[in-house]
Amino acid sequence: MRISARTQYALGAMLALAVADRPVHAERIAVTQEIPRRFCDNILLQLRRAGLIRSQRGPDGGYWLARPAGQIALADVIRVTEGAEPPARPFSPAAAPLAEIWDRLRSHENALLSEITLADVIAAGDPRSPADASKDGGFRPSPNGLLDGGPRSTGNGSAAVGREAR
Amino acid sequence: MRISARTQYALGAMLALAVADRPVHAERIAVTQEIPRRFCDNILLQLRRAGLIRSQRGPDGGYWLARPAGQIALADVIRVTEGAEPPARPFSPAAAPLAEIWDRLRSHENALLSEITLADVIAAGDPRSPADASKDGGFRPSPNGLLDGGPRSTGNGSAAVGREAR
DNA sequence: ACCATTCCTACTATACAAGTAGGAATAATA
DNA sequence: TATTATTCCTACTTGTATAGTAGGAATGGT
Numbered sequence: 001m002r003i004s005a006r007t008q009y010a011l012g013a014m015l016a017l018a019v020a021d022r023p024v025h026a027e028r029i030a031v032t033q034e035i036p037r038r039f040c041d042n043i044l045l046q047l048r049r050a051g052l053i054r055s056q057r058g059p060d061g062g063y064w065l066a067r068p069a070g071q072i073a074l075a076d077v078i079r080v081t082e083g084a085e086p087p088a089r090p091f092s093p094a095a096a097p098l099a100e101i102w103d104r105l106r107s108h109e110n111a112l113l114s115e116i117t118l119a120d121v122i123a124a125g126d127p128r129s130p131a132d133a134s135k136d137g138g139f140r141p142s143p144n145g146l147l148d149g150g151p152r153s154t155g156n157g158s159a160a161v162g163r164e165a166r
Numbered sequence: 167m168r169i170s171a172r173t174q175y176a177l178g179a180m181l182a183l184a185v186a187d188r189p190v191h192a193e194r195i196a197v198t199q200e201i202p203r204r205f206c207d208n209i210l211l212q213l214r215r216a217g218l219i220r221s222q223r224g225p226d227g228g229y230w231l232a233r234p235a236g237q238i239a240l241a242d243v244i245r246v247t248e249g250a251e252p253p254a255r256p257f258s259p260a261a262a263p264l265a266e267i268w269d270r271l272r273s274h275e276n277a278l279l280s281e282i283t284l285a286d287v288i289a290a291g292d293p294r295s296p297a298d299a300s301k302d303g304g305f306r307p308s309p310n311g312l313l314d315g316g317p318r319s320t321g322n323g324s325a326a327v328g329r330e331a332r
Numbered sequence: 333a334c335c336a337t338t339c340c341t342a343c344t345a346t347a348c349a350a351g352t353a354g355g356a357a358t359a360a361t362a
Numbered sequence: 363t364a365t366t367a368t369t370c371c372t373a374c375t376t377g378t379a380t381a382g383t384a385g386g387a388a389t390g391g392t
Contacts, residue, residue: 058359097290124263224390
């Protein structure tokens with residue numbers, strides 16, 4: 001499970017947008033998430049091109065989520081920043097059964113990251129409210145019980161300002 | 167789940183040793199596993215230093231497993247070739263809950279790779295015998311059923327020639 | 333003595349990750 | 363319309379890890 005700095009930053013930025021109730025400047029994201037300023041620009045641009053966030057230029061511009069936080073899975077973000085993985089090198093006959101093992105690991109990882117949404121992560125970090133996270137299949141912090149199955153939570157992530165932009 | 171060429175090669179080499187019933191030359195391993203010759207040397211050396219295999223120099227020398235194939239988990243091999251992972255970069259407050267998710271992914275991955283032994287992989291690839299793999303918690307190929315729990319298989323991996331070497 | 337093999341250190345080449353630079357486009361405001 | 367704050371875009375630099383190579387020393391069988 002490789003997590004690049006870029007991906008870590010992108011997730012932080014998305015979470016920052018998810019908790020805000022109005023457009024946020026790149027500057028602010030960079031500071032609060034401790035992302036190098038220009039690199040932050042760079043990442044936000046990539047996220048916008050992928051359709052995960054929207055933006056507005058000029059003074060009073062900023063970024064916001066394209067969809068409610070409850071409808072954006074961690075996997076959605078990670079896929080963008082990590083890009084497509086290079087084709088696996090061919091297996092020798094003796095090592096062929098390993099292919100299936102790698103597949104299973106990838107599947108599990110993918111299933112988990114596709115279940116957990118930005119809203120789930122925020123709920124897990126919020127001192128109040130995490131009690132009812134079990135109801136919607138959300139992610140609960142320490143007292144174990146991750147991914148007990150259940151449908152993806154669909155709550156609006158608090159960041160849905162009515163505003164039209166590209 | 168990153169798998170470097172080095173790790174893939176190392177696993178192939180270990181499997182090649184696991185199916186052999188006597189010492190195998192680096193040359194032979196390189197050919198059958200399609201590993202660049204000198205690189206193969208390099209990797210075998212690392213595996214020996216880690217105590218996973220033993221060796222003998224000179225004509226009629228070669229390499230063999232230090233322990234039965236049923237007592238060498240994939241994780242044992244991977245740990246050697248991948249080395250220790252670099253310390254994770256600090257999390258911003260908003261992204262803190264992610265730490266636990268990464269932990270769980272790593273744990274699951276580790277648990278799985280620690281359960282599956284070289285002998286299990288060989289059994290999975292072998293046309294005959296994979297039927298009874300379920301008894302010893304082993305890894306079964308396609309007809310699903312991975313990691314049903316159960317203790318690590320302990321069968322001798324067919325490669326235990328009595329021979330003393332460093 | 334000869335030869336095949338393992339053993340060891342160090343080196344190179346390439347790719348990718350992380351981050352930077354310079355400025356163009358856009359939009360609010362005065 | 364000028365100013366200014368912001369996003370937008372391409373391209374560059376730099377560091378680090380991966381993949382693989384080179385040259386030869388040590389060992390052991392015949």
